[in-house]
Amino acid sequence: QKExxxxxxPLSVPEGAIVSLNCTYSNSAFQYFMWYRQYSRKGPELLMxxxxxxxxxxxxFTAQVDKSSKYISLxxxxxxxxxxxxxxxxxxxxxxxxxxxxxxxxNVKP
Amino acid sequence: xxxxxQNPRHLVRRRGQEARLRCSPMKGHSHVYWYxxxxxxxxxxxxxxxxxxxxxxSGMPKERFSAEFPKEGPSILRIQQVVRGDSAAYFxxxxxxxxxxxxxGQGTRLTVV
Numbered sequence: 001q002k003e004x005x006x007x008x009x010p011l012s013v014p015e016g017a018i019v020s021l022n023c024t025y026s027n028s029a030f031q032y033f034m035w036y037r038q039y040s041r042k043g044p045e046l047l048m049x050x051x052x053x054x055x056x057x058x059x060x061f062t063a064q065v066d067k068s069s070k071y072i073s074l075x076x077x078x079x080x081x082x083x084x085x086x087x088x089x090x091x092x093x094x095x096x097x098x099x100x101x102x103x104x105x106x107n108v109k110p
Numbered sequence: 111x112x113x114x115x116q117n118p119r120h121l122v123r124r125r126g127q128e129a130r131l132r133c134s135p136m137k138g139h140s141h142v143y144w145y146x147x148x149x150x151x152x153x154x155x156x157x158x159x160x161x162x163x164x165x166x167x168s169g170m171p172k173e174r175f176s177a178e179f180p181k182e183g184p185s186i187l188r189i190q191q192v193v194r195g196d197s198a199a200y201f202x203x204x205x206x207x208x209x210x211x212x213x214x215g216q217g218t219r220l221t222v223v
Contacts, residue, residue, distance in 0.1 A: 032210035042216060043114075043201055044153070049211040088153070092210060096141060097166060098203075102152035 003027055006089055006101025015110050019076040023089035023101045026070065030099070032092035033065050035074045037085045038103070044088055048074065079108045112136070114204050115184075116215035123222050129189040129196070131218045135204030142185040143203045143212060144177060153201065159185060192222045 006023045013019055021035075032051055036044035048063040050056045050072075056063045062075040072091075076083055089101040115134040123129050135142050140161050145153040155169040159179035170177065174192075179185040189196055199219050203212040 034211050036214070041199075041219075043116075043214040044203075046211055046213055051210055090212075092212075096205065097158065098143065098155070098212060100153045100155075 001026055003099045004089060004091060004101045007104055008102055010105040010107055012107045012109060013079055015079060015081060015108055017079050017108070019074075019079050019083070019106060019108075021074040021076075021087050021089075021104050021106070023072050024070055025072075025091055025099070027091075027093065027099075028067070028070065029093050030091040031094060033063070033072050034090040034092070035061075035063055036088040036090060037083075038088060039085045047087075079106075081108050081110050084108050114139075114202060114213050114215035116200075116202055116218050118218060119216065121218055121220050123192045123220065125193060125222055126191050129192050129220055129222075131187040131189075131200050131202075131220070132184045133187070133202035133204075133215060134184040135202075136206070136213055139204035139206045139213075141205035141207065141212075142179050143205070144185075144187050145201045145203065147199045147201060147217075156187070156200075189220075192220075194222050196220060197222045 004025045035048045038044045053065045053067045060077045064073040086103040086105045088103045142159045144156040157170050157177045158166040174190045176188045199217045201217045203214045205212040
Protein backbone atom coordinates (compact mmCIF):
# COMPACT_ATOMS: atom_id res chain seq x y z
CA GLN A 1 0.00 0.00 0.00
CA LYS A 2 1.30 3.44 -0.94
CA GLU A 3 1.82 5.98 1.83
CA UNK A 4 -0.34 8.52 -0.06
CA UNK A 5 -3.12 7.75 -2.52
CA UNK A 6 -4.45 10.30 -4.98
CA UNK A 7 -6.81 9.80 -7.90
CA UNK A 8 -4.86 10.76 -11.06
CA UNK A 9 -7.95 11.97 -12.93
CA PRO A 10 -8.12 13.65 -15.32
CA LEU A 11 -10.90 15.75 -13.85
CA SER A 12 -12.75 17.99 -16.28
CA VAL A 13 -15.17 20.68 -15.04
CA PRO A 14 -16.87 23.74 -16.53
CA GLU A 15 -15.68 27.20 -15.59
CA GLY A 16 -17.25 28.39 -12.34
CA ALA A 17 -17.67 24.89 -10.87
CA ILE A 18 -16.54 23.90 -7.38
CA VAL A 19 -13.66 21.44 -7.58
CA SER A 20 -12.92 18.87 -4.90
CA LEU A 21 -9.52 17.15 -4.86
CA ASN A 22 -8.70 14.47 -2.32
CA CYS A 23 -5.93 12.32 -0.91
CA THR A 24 -5.88 9.51 1.60
CA TYR A 25 -2.88 8.39 3.59
CA SER A 26 -1.89 5.51 5.80
CA ASN A 27 0.66 6.93 8.25
CA SER A 28 -0.92 8.51 11.33
CA ALA A 29 2.44 10.19 12.14
CA PHE A 30 1.97 12.80 9.41
CA GLN A 31 1.56 16.24 10.95
CA TYR A 32 2.11 18.62 8.04
CA PHE A 33 -0.10 18.71 4.97
CA MET A 34 0.37 20.61 1.73
CA TRP A 35 -1.16 21.12 -1.68
CA TYR A 36 0.98 22.07 -4.66
CA ARG A 37 -0.09 23.17 -8.12
CA GLN A 38 2.09 22.24 -11.08
CA TYR A 39 1.65 23.71 -14.52
CA SER A 40 3.05 21.83 -17.48
CA ARG A 41 6.86 22.01 -17.64
CA LYS A 42 7.04 24.09 -14.43
CA GLY A 43 8.02 23.38 -10.84
CA PRO A 44 5.40 22.60 -8.17
CA GLU A 45 4.08 25.77 -6.54
CA LEU A 46 2.93 25.69 -2.92
CA LEU A 47 -0.77 26.52 -2.70
CA MET A 48 -1.84 25.63 0.81
CA UNK A 49 -0.15 24.43 4.00
CA UNK A 50 -1.92 23.08 7.07
CA UNK A 51 -0.53 21.83 10.33
CA UNK A 52 -2.55 19.04 11.99
CA UNK A 53 -6.33 18.90 11.56
CA UNK A 54 -8.79 21.56 10.52
CA UNK A 55 -9.63 23.91 7.69
CA UNK A 56 -7.69 26.71 6.08
CA UNK A 57 -9.03 29.17 3.55
CA UNK A 58 -7.12 31.40 1.14
CA UNK A 59 -9.18 33.21 -1.46
CA UNK A 60 -10.92 30.65 -3.64
CA PHE A 61 -9.00 27.76 -2.07
CA THR A 62 -9.91 25.78 1.05
CA ALA A 63 -7.81 22.97 2.48
CA GLN A 64 -9.29 20.45 4.91
CA VAL A 65 -7.48 17.85 6.99
CA ASP A 66 -9.32 15.04 8.76
CA LYS A 67 -6.69 13.13 10.69
CA SER A 68 -9.20 10.68 12.16
CA SER A 69 -10.09 9.50 8.65
CA LYS A 70 -6.58 10.09 7.23
CA TYR A 71 -8.12 12.19 4.48
CA ILE A 72 -7.25 15.60 3.09
CA SER A 73 -9.11 17.74 0.59
CA LEU A 74 -8.61 20.85 -1.49
CA UNK A 75 -11.65 22.78 -2.66
CA UNK A 76 -11.49 25.35 -5.43
CA UNK A 77 -14.46 27.70 -5.70
CA UNK A 78 -15.44 29.52 -8.90
CA UNK A 79 -12.88 27.54 -10.89
CA UNK A 80 -11.13 29.32 -13.76
CA UNK A 81 -9.40 28.01 -16.90
CA UNK A 82 -6.16 29.26 -15.34
CA UNK A 83 -6.67 26.66 -12.58
CA UNK A 84 -6.05 23.92 -15.16
CA UNK A 85 -2.96 22.15 -13.85
CA UNK A 86 -1.87 19.07 -11.92
CA UNK A 87 -2.51 19.24 -8.17
CA UNK A 88 -0.22 17.33 -5.83
CA UNK A 89 -0.96 16.59 -2.21
CA UNK A 90 2.00 16.17 0.14
CA UNK A 91 2.56 15.18 3.71
CA UNK A 92 5.54 15.42 6.01
CA UNK A 93 6.56 13.48 9.08
CA UNK A 94 8.57 14.70 12.05
CA UNK A 95 11.78 13.52 10.40
CA UNK A 96 11.41 16.05 7.58
CA UNK A 97 10.55 13.39 5.02
CA UNK A 98 7.90 14.33 2.46
CA UNK A 99 5.45 11.98 0.79
CA UNK A 100 3.69 13.07 -2.38
CA UNK A 101 0.55 11.88 -4.10
CA UNK A 102 0.84 11.07 -7.78
CA UNK A 103 -1.13 14.19 -8.73
CA UNK A 104 -4.62 14.90 -10.11
CA UNK A 105 -4.82 16.55 -13.51
CA UNK A 106 -7.55 19.21 -13.59
CA ASN A 107 -8.99 20.77 -16.73
CA VAL A 108 -11.37 23.73 -16.36
CA LYS A 109 -13.26 24.30 -19.59
CA PRO A 110 -14.21 27.88 -20.55
CA UNK B 111 13.55 36.97 -1.15
CA UNK B 112 14.48 34.93 -4.17
CA UNK B 113 12.93 31.52 -4.51
CA UNK B 114 14.73 28.23 -5.02
CA UNK B 115 17.08 28.65 -7.97
CA GLN B 116 18.02 25.79 -10.21
CA ASN B 117 20.47 25.88 -13.08
CA PRO B 118 20.78 25.16 -15.80
CA ARG B 119 17.10 25.05 -16.77
CA HIS B 120 17.87 22.82 -19.74
CA LEU B 121 20.84 20.51 -20.14
CA VAL B 122 21.70 18.32 -23.10
CA ARG B 123 24.32 15.63 -22.66
CA ARG B 124 25.58 12.86 -24.90
CA ARG B 125 25.53 9.31 -23.58
CA GLY B 126 28.55 8.72 -21.35
CA GLN B 127 29.04 12.37 -20.35
CA GLU B 128 28.55 13.81 -16.88
CA ALA B 129 25.63 16.01 -15.85
CA ARG B 130 25.85 18.50 -12.98
CA LEU B 131 22.65 20.05 -11.71
CA ARG B 132 22.75 22.94 -9.25
CA CYS B 133 20.25 24.05 -6.64
CA SER B 134 20.49 27.19 -4.53
CA PRO B 135 17.92 26.98 -1.72
CA MET B 136 15.94 29.90 -0.41
CA LYS B 137 17.79 32.18 2.00
CA GLY B 138 18.09 30.60 5.43
CA HIS B 139 16.97 27.16 4.23
CA SER B 140 19.37 24.42 5.28
CA HIS B 141 17.42 21.39 4.03
CA VAL B 142 17.45 20.38 0.35
CA TYR B 143 15.55 17.63 -1.44
CA TRP B 144 16.03 16.32 -4.97
CA TYR B 145 13.22 14.74 -6.99
CA UNK B 146 13.00 13.28 -10.45
CA UNK B 147 9.91 13.50 -12.63
CA UNK B 148 9.14 11.76 -15.91
CA UNK B 149 6.46 13.23 -18.25
CA UNK B 150 2.92 12.67 -16.95
CA UNK B 151 4.27 11.03 -13.80
CA UNK B 152 4.58 12.02 -10.16
CA UNK B 153 7.61 13.18 -8.21
CA UNK B 154 10.09 10.47 -7.28
CA UNK B 155 12.19 11.17 -4.19
CA UNK B 156 15.92 10.84 -4.68
CA UNK B 157 17.84 12.35 -1.76
CA UNK B 158 17.50 14.62 1.28
CA UNK B 159 20.48 16.66 2.44
CA UNK B 160 21.29 19.13 5.15
CA UNK B 161 24.38 21.32 5.07
CA UNK B 162 27.38 18.98 4.62
CA UNK B 163 25.32 15.86 5.38
CA UNK B 164 23.29 13.33 3.42
CA UNK B 165 20.29 12.49 5.59
CA UNK B 166 18.36 10.10 3.36
CA UNK B 167 19.52 8.77 -0.02
CA SER B 168 17.10 5.88 -0.21
CA GLY B 169 15.79 7.04 -3.60
CA MET B 170 19.16 7.44 -5.28
CA PRO B 171 20.37 4.81 -7.73
CA LYS B 172 23.39 3.05 -6.24
CA GLU B 173 25.64 3.78 -9.20
CA ARG B 174 26.45 6.91 -11.20
CA PHE B 175 24.39 9.28 -9.02
CA SER B 176 25.72 11.41 -6.18
CA ALA B 177 24.63 14.53 -4.33
CA GLU B 178 26.23 17.06 -2.05
CA PHE B 179 25.28 20.19 -0.16
CA PRO B 180 28.48 21.91 0.95
CA LYS B 181 28.79 24.45 3.74
CA GLU B 182 29.10 27.19 1.13
CA GLY B 183 27.49 27.17 -2.28
CA PRO B 184 24.65 25.32 -3.95
CA SER B 185 23.61 21.72 -3.68
CA ILE B 186 24.85 19.63 -6.61
CA LEU B 187 23.27 16.53 -8.10
CA ARG B 188 25.83 14.74 -10.22
CA ILE B 189 25.08 12.03 -12.75
CA GLN B 190 28.07 10.27 -14.24
CA GLN B 191 28.09 8.41 -17.56
CA VAL B 192 24.55 9.44 -18.41
CA VAL B 193 22.25 7.09 -20.30
CA ARG B 194 19.05 7.83 -22.24
CA GLY B 195 16.97 6.64 -19.30
CA ASP B 196 18.32 9.53 -17.21
CA SER B 197 16.37 12.00 -19.36
CA ALA B 198 13.84 13.62 -17.03
CA ALA B 199 13.03 16.78 -15.12
CA TYR B 200 14.96 17.10 -11.87
CA PHE B 201 13.49 19.32 -9.18
CA UNK B 202 14.95 20.48 -5.93
CA UNK B 203 13.03 21.76 -2.94
CA UNK B 204 14.21 23.54 0.19
CA UNK B 205 12.92 23.72 3.74
CA UNK B 206 13.78 26.01 6.62
CA UNK B 207 14.33 24.37 10.00
CA UNK B 208 11.17 24.52 12.08
CA UNK B 209 8.82 25.08 9.17
CA UNK B 210 6.41 22.55 7.71
CA UNK B 211 6.39 23.30 4.01
CA UNK B 212 9.00 23.01 1.27
CA UNK B 213 9.41 25.26 -1.77
CA UNK B 214 10.41 24.02 -5.21
CA GLY B 215 12.63 25.35 -7.94
CA GLN B 216 11.63 25.42 -11.61
CA GLY B 217 13.65 22.31 -12.36
CA THR B 218 16.39 21.23 -14.72
CA ARG B 219 15.30 19.30 -17.81
CA LEU B 220 17.99 16.84 -18.74
CA THR B 221 18.01 15.36 -22.20
CA VAL B 222 20.47 12.61 -23.04
CA VAL B 223 21.11 12.15 -26.75
